[in-house]
Structure formats: structure tokens, C-alpha cells
Amino acid sequence: MVYLTREEEKMLAGEEGEAKRLAMEILVKIADAYKAEKLIPVKSCHVVNTCYKDVWDAGLEIAEKFVELGGKYSVFTTTDPSSIDYDRWREWNVPEDFAEKQFRIKRAHEKLGAVCVWTCIPYQYGGNVPRFGEHVAWTESSCDVFLNSVLGARTNRVTAIEDMASAIVGRTPYYGYHLDENRVGEILIQVKNLQLKGDDYHVFGYFVGKTVADKVPVITGIPKDVTFDELRNFGTAAAASGAVCLYHIPGITPEAKTVKDAFKGEKPLDKVTFGPEELKRTKEEMSTISGGKVDLVVLGCPHYSLHEFIALAEKVKDKKVADGVECWVYTNKIVERLAREIGVAQIVEAAGIKISTETCCMISPVELYGFPEHFTLMTNSGKLSYYAPGMLTLMRPGKVEVICGNTDECLKAAFTGSI
């Protein structure tokens, strides 16, 4: 049984209200199942029980239950994306009853006291940035891997419902990636004969996730000038095709200076090489067809950064999306506002690309937006390419083909209608 402090015991006994009692019941169950010795305080949370198309009525009912029981988030808590663009949902073909359910989820989080940023990159644009070594309880697989690996903060892959419980009592079970012993490298991935750049990181991430599942990869052969966005996109794909929650790139990520340091003197369980052949093969594997007519091009999974917007504006200046093709970019309101202030959002829109905020492709009811029953989506995202075929046929029978390409290839498809 997990050790509880006096205060925690009081909460579990219901002396501080029903919401805290229920939250403690949930955390104690998890702590006991994973043999956590205690609960630890967390500095911040990020909750994922936020999008109706993921969490459905179960997530909605439980969020409302916490409100009904008088729950309040006791630590700084941000929200993951929503299933609708709150300002523009009427411009898309979102059913009224679907939107209403999403608004109920929104009201619940507002009442609980969340900072509603509706983004999967709150650590980049959203004001929720844990420091090195800080213990937090975050959801969103793409955040977890970034926090642990690049920022050096400590979180498990906290799941929906558990996220709200942690935010309410400001605690999390002390196990998994909170402990030093579970942060040691396990599998060595060597990038060879290949200078990774730009969208390659989505593909590399997909490969790593599939290869290591839930193990901790240690990666060599990454150029020193790898960018924040590239690391972010890499981890996002690795956490989608696998369950990667922490990786080390010696000399780049903060917890390991050298390969030896990353493995803490132990031998790797396995060694894997990633070269031009693996890059090509993985790219093919991420696509369900190799080419043809494209109906929809999607960028911004994870949410587009300002850097990506600036680069996109350069590429699309004086060009136009072809008739019969849709091209969308997803981001959050902070990035959109900055992109508008410096004039790049206007350039992107002038090219016929639609900007949508606070939601994203895989969790909005895209299959109801008027595409043919069998349609083709093209994206640069490892995460979206994994989820699109299943997620975009949930609300209407049909078939979604995915073509994975880099941004240039995606834009070529947007401007010509095929690839």
C-alpha cells in the first residue's frame, strides 16, 4: 500500500470534499497497482480530457462529475486541443450536437480553473514550461516525451481522468519516469550516412517509436544544430507509433553528456541503425498509397510553431491552392496572433490555405466536412499519418488514404492537386 501523509489521508477520507476524495481514490489505485511508495507534489499539470472526439461521453461525464463535486485544480493546469475551433466551427460542417458536447467539456475545465490554451505545445506557446528536474503530471504523449527528454522535467505518460485527479490534488504517484533508475538508456539508435533535416524528424520519430516501443532510446548521429521544432516533431511521432516517453541524445538533451553516461555504464539491450534505406522504407510504411490525387493537405500536427509559419509563408508566397483541394494548418491562438502581427498568417491565407486554431485534424469531425467517402490526405506529420485512417472514419463509414511527404511535397500536392 502507498504511504500517505496526514493531509493526503484526510483528503482520501473526504474531509476536504468529495472531489478531492474521488481524485485521491483514483491516484491511490494507480499508486498501488504500480507499487509507488508515495505520492509527490507536482508543480503543474496539462490535461487531455479535453476533446470530445477522443474522450466521448465518458470523458465528458467524468469532467462534469468533478465540477458537480466541487472540484478545483490546485496547480497551474493547461488544456490540450479541443475537437472544434471555438471561433470558426460554424464555417466547417460541425454538427450542432457535437459542438454542444465540446462546449460542455470546455465549461467543465473553465469551472475547474484550467488555463484553457487548447494546444498540444503549451511548453512552447502556452506559458506552461517546467524546468529541469521538476516533477509534473502531464498528459499528451507528445508533451510527455518533450518534457522528459528536452527539458529534463519528470513526468509519466499520465492518462485522461488521472490527469484531472492529479490537477485537483496537485499530486502524482511516485514511480516510473520520476525515478532516476527508470531514466537510464536501454536501446542504442545510430543514425548513419544520413544528415537528418526538417521533416525527416517526423519519419525518424515514427521509426524509433515502432522500434523501441516503451524503451528509452539513446540516439547518436544527430547534427548539433537540430532545432527545437525538429526535436518536438521527432518525439511526437515516436510517442504515436510507440510509447516513447524519454530519449537521450548525448550532447544535445540535458540528462546525458555522453553515450556511456546515458546508459549509466550498462550495455544497451539492442543496437539499431537508421540510414537512408530505413528513412525511405519508413516513409513508405507511413503512407497507405504511394501517390495520386490528393483531396486534403494538413500541416500542424503537432501545432505549428511561429518558425514553421514564417518558413511556410516564404514557400507559398504568390502561389495558390488548386481547385478541389483543401489545405489546412493547425495551431493555437498565441501562434496565430503572432503570425498575424508579423504578417505571415495573411500570406498563408492569401495562398488559399486555411488556418484553424485550438483543435487539430485527427480530433475534429473531418469526415463530416464533405469529402468523398474514399479520400486522400497528405501530411508531413508522423503522428497524423498514424492516426488518420482510423480516426477520420469514426463518425462516417469510409476509407482514408494517407500519403506522407515533406512540407515541399505536401505543398506541391496542394498547388497541383496530386503527387
Place this chain on the structure above:
Amino acid sequence: MVKKKKKTVKRKVKAKIKKAKKIVKKIPKKVKCRPIAGGVVEGEALVSKSLFGWLGGVNPKTGDIIDKRLDVYGQNLKGKIFIYPYGRGSTTGAAVFLETIRNGVGPAALVNVEMEPITAVGALLAPVFYGVKVPAVDKPKVDPTEVFKTGDIVRVDGDKGIIELVKRGGEV
């Protein structure tokens, strides 16, 4: 010389198969595991060798498995003892899982080689919110995705941490 070598190889392969058959026959009737979520249930096994994620893995309205990358694509989870190696993917998993339970199309029990918290939390919270026990165990002494076959009747004791083969299914 070459012929002789071939023969030896053949013999070796035969011996291997024989040995493998022996091992399969020797499956302990009861397999000890780590208990995660309590309850006892008996049902038909659905065995997968793929990594499984709840989001995009299952349609929570119907229980149908919708991820084309999985070897169990097109099967239905309802009432099954779902046996697979590890979880993967989105952290919304526990809510997706609870939605399958809410709609009465969820699995009856879960057996993993190693269960990640996303799946475990779903099983732990099903009785809290929907009054349904979904026994969950992991770390069995043998690889459950090798030992059990889809269609087998399996009993899972999530209190004691035991899985038991009740009857071989039609596919064996």
C-alpha cells in the same frame, strides 16, 4: 558431403519442432502474473502480437478494432479477454477505454506482457465510474501472446494475478 549436411540440418529442425511441441504441451495450466485491476472473469481470448493504442485502435461506440496496422484489425473487443504485448500511443487512452465500457462494448479482461499506465488506469477506473470490473494482469511467467490463441477460453483472476487456460479454441 553436402547431402549429409542437409540431412543433419533437417534432423536438427525436426528435433527443434519436437521440442517446441513439448513446450506447448507443457504450458502450465495456471500462469502467475502481476495483478493490476481486480475481478475474476472467464471468456474467449482475442490474441494480438501488435502494440495496441486505444485512441484510433478501437471504435468506442461499437468495439470494432479500426487500426489497419494491427493483426487483429476488423475483430471486435466486446466481452473478449484481450491479450496483446504492450500499449502505445495517445494518452487519452483511459477515456477511450471507459467509453467502450460505458457503451457495453469493452473487453472483459486485459492481459499484457507489460501493461502501461494508460491501459491500467482504464481498467482501475471502470468499477469506479461504471460499476464494471475489468480484471487486468501483466508480466505473466510465459509470453501470453505465444501461449494463448484467439478463440481459447481463458480465465483471468485479477485479484490473485492468475491466468488459466480453460479450453482450447477452434483455431488450434
